[in-house]
Amino acid sequence: MPTYHERMAEQKRTAIVDAATGLFLESGYDKTSLARIADAAGVSKATLFKQFPTKAELFDAIVTDYWRTEEGALTPQPGDPAKGLKALGDRYVALLTRPGMVALFRIVIAEAPRFPELGQTQFKLGKQPFFDAVRDYLAAENEAGTLDVGDPILAATQFLGMISNFAFWPRMLLMNWAPTEKAMAHSVDEAVQTILARHEVTAATGAARA
Secondary structure (H helix, E strand, O other), X not given: OOOHHHHHHHHHHHHHHHHHHHHHHHHOOXXXXXXXXXXXXXXXXXXXXXXXXXXXXXXXXXHHHHOOOOOOOOOOOOOOHHHHHHHHHHHHHHHHOOOOHHHHHHHHHHHOOOOHHHHHHHHHXXXXXXXXXHHHHHHHHHHHOOEOOOOHHHHHHHHHHHHHHHHOHHHHHOOOOOOOHHHHHHHHHXXXXXXXXXXXXXXXXHHHHO
């Protein structure tokens, strides 16, 4: 159980991250100083600098927090592609619809021409680890003989693209885009069925692989 000081430190960290996200979106990454973030978060500059010595480290923390999956979440074990892909797809929707995720992408897109490292951070610390998990899962199903996936990178790109094109990208342009949970679940189910239809091992593909 966290101590009082640990709880207070976590509360201050959360306040700093929330304040930074809001200010980056409102004023831009370049024009937002750490001192201004500390003031908005209600913490001293010393407290902020102790947790985040640089603005780049603070942005790294923001990206990591937004893309963090639930405690103990693991890549599914191969053997049941329908179940495994469904779990990954639902997890992806949960990440993409997390409060603030659209704001994070808008910050990166707005600032990327002047600060390309922000895009690199968003990709390497955010999207890439999840993409790698899906790619590795598809490769494991291929190795187990339950899916016939010659190109796991392409298959992962197609799977996640089908989901994000419904669950996320319209939100970047349409302020009132808010599909129901049922619609989100249906989009995941359809993406799963599409991958299975393309890659599931049949008697013919099994014989060919043998």
